[in-house]
Amino acid sequence: MKNLILFFAFLFTTTLYAHVGDHTPDRGIVYTINGKEVEGHFLMSRDDKVFIELQNGKVISAPLNDFSFRNRESLSEKIAALKKLNREKNKVKESSSINRLSAVLSLFFFTLFLFLIKKIENIGFAKLMFICTSIGGFLYACKTTEAVVTPNPNTQTTIAKTDPAFIEAVYSPFKSNVKTRYDNTYFYIESNGLPTHNMMVGITSWQQQVPIPQDYTGTNSWSIPLNPELATTPLSLKTNFMKGAVAIAPNGIPIFNPLNNRGEDAFIIGELDKWGGHCGRADDYHYHIAPLHFEATAGNNPIAMALDGFPIYGSKEPDGSATLPLDEYNGHDYKGSYHYHATTKYPYFMGAMRGKVTLDPATPAPENQIIPQAKTSAIRPAGDPLKGASITDFKTTGTNAYSLEYTLNNQKGYVNYSWDNAGNFTYTFIGTDGKSTTSKYTRK
Template identity: 50%
Template sequence: MVFLHVVLGLAAHEACAHPGGHGAFGLPFHHRAQPAPVFKPAAPVIPIQLVSAPPPGQGLANVAIDDAFETFQKLGGLQTRRDGRYFCVAGSGLPDHPLMVGIRAWQQQVPIPQPYHGDNAWRIPLEPVPAAKPLSAKNRFLRGAIALAVNGIPIFNPLNNRGEDAFAIGELDDFGGHCGRADDYHYHIAPVHLEEQLGKGMPIAFALDGYPVYGYTEPDGQAVTGLDALNGHEDAAGNYHYHATKNYPYLNGGFHGEVTERDGQVDPQPEARPLREAKAPLRGATIVGFETTGEKSWTLTYEIGGRKGTVAYSFAADGSATFRSTDPAGKTTEETARPRGRRPGGGREKGNGREPPSPPPSRRGGQPDAPRGAIRNAPRPVIEVTSAAIGEDGRLPVEFTCDGDGVSPPVAWEAGPLGTKEYALVLWHEAPDRLKSYWVIHGIPADVTELKQGSVRVGTIGLNDKGRAEYDPMCSRGPGVKSYHITVYALSEVAKLPPRGANREQLLAAIAGTTLAEGTLSFDYERGGKK
């Protein structure tokens, strides 16, 4: 069982703050390793008091928000309080059910405790106000949470930050969740499995506009009818509420109530706090196990082609964590990460957004781990990047490497947003010791959306890691499959760079405030691979 460390108190300006504050690692965290049926929670280890739903005809407003969270508060996982206009919920962001198992599109993130407490606690309006113009969450609010489950786990937009249905493409575990770029666990669909602990008829979540989210039926067990475009409607007493559905949008499809949108997410909401750099997708991996191995340690097991790999990680008393990864070939790497203060995480880089954002599960289009030193501002629209040279196996043919002709591969991308003045491109790889860049191009005209094989006449060719203004064909010295990435940036201004070309660091610094959209194509290369 996961015990959530929580601290909550009162602060000025209606913030859910605690004067003293505590870290996220003050209590032991435990987790039961066991198979989990889809969307069904593990049995609780202590008795649960079910809270009764309101009698028929009395309306949903009779279910106080305090009662909805009471079950998980009694489990020791949450602390709650009313604070001015808000109902404040504090916890560690780790649920009391098996995690991660069943994910088929994994970006190598693992669940760690998050400090959702003090002034970083969740806040739900106590008195929701109907909006003059309700807002849809389709292709909007793609960062951060749109609701909070009554077990304290945030629920993100069902669409990931590339606008794809996260559930449909295999990014979610058996309970509808996964980890974002800050190793923050969150759901992307309605957690209807909580009804087994709550009893049917209770809200399973609250949207961040303050309205409750119920399961597949009405509180009295009747079938749900007449849902609006946001998956909500009013009960007989005129109380608005949302419902879970088995198809998109799965929960609230937006906000019937007033919310503030800032940087692509609902504001205010907590920030996830990462310990390490976000990872890139691991092609072909399926997560098959997650277990507790000690007081503050866990092991995640994944499988690629029938061979297993693991990520074992543990926390020390100072809040640092050691991650020991063993790939299916038996190679082991170790990384120690220490708290770095506030830095947004989640489905995207900033906010609890997601993520995130989550890097793409496939090799086409999305946005995997950005290079160190890359732009880490608000999330941007994602442009699809493709290459006719890369097949369905995601492998780069040998002709584009040092073992072949060593020419640059063909690359194409969709047109950037309105206002795009030019494009830039970087081919990069994250080695164990540093990030390497093999191909840098800037000044690509706005009306160009592809580079032919062996292209040398489009844009300005920048400097690779060897200080040469040319494409550097990959020539891996180590054994095994390596992952590489081509990122294309759509820019709102012509970048001010040296006329003879800039290196990756200079390029990223120059476009930090002018990037309108970006997209990344990921692919694999193994030395000695087939043509």
């Protein structure tokens, strides 16, 4: 009889400590927004807007009222559950005091049970005290365990808004060439697309493109999200983002994917200069690997900002200490946020976009690009590869004038070019045979 009562009493007290069920994520639900059907996952709600991640990783948002009645019902439940979860996350202390209250109640009922036992079975007072103390200890242990449970970082959907001053510090060493501004959503970076360091020297696989200025200003500025969020499924740079920039260096120059659409590493195949850059088909200069040379001017600040809103640090942590272990994306959680690190070997910077990005619907993977994305403008037809040529010198020959020297079969060739402020460009090509041709182009 005594053992039976003890068993039920034990069951009663432990039931009080059972956890509330975990949240089960929804999968591929069909949502009807203004009559249009989309399939995706509910991500979050903010400012009365609901964010849905589509099957292709794209994130769309719409006011709750635009969803069908059925959707609204289930979404309202999810939003309420998410709000509850956030409240619980923020109030671990409070919930631990509730636990304490239930522990006291349990102890009270348990003592009542034991007094009943004492009445029935006439147990000695010392033995009763011993049982009470043991149970009290057990309850306290339960309470302690409950209080130290921390939310799983993977369930975290939002990261604190980035302080614009933090990004400002990344671009401040190049203030004379880079202009910055911000609104509630993005931090904007303006530049003319030309770095202040030398370029092109060291390239051994050259497409005959040369650097000219680009108009990355106004509505064509680079945009860094100020409210980064972790992606449910980070998109790998091996199968995505072969088009456009994925990060912006401190000098306002874009950083592209290290791989081309054939999976070749631009650095390994000799396409890059000593600074990790080269020119695209619009004569637009950009990097393809992490420009670690910016560590010299960056101090302990990041050496670039990724287009998902997370910073890319060099070989040190923000406090100057050695880099902590990196995850599969070449980054890690750090003091409530996330950042990447630049490395000298692949993936060089992020292996995947840990943060959410918006994809240009017009560009299917792997040539998908992140939007907003500044555009380049070509002034002449794209060049062809000049097999066997290596770029041996590049110098400024005047205001808005450059001379590129290449070596092919031990002979030297040149591209001398210049432009005026009205957008008129003059290119003189001097081949290794000494023949010279001049072409003029105007930027429209």
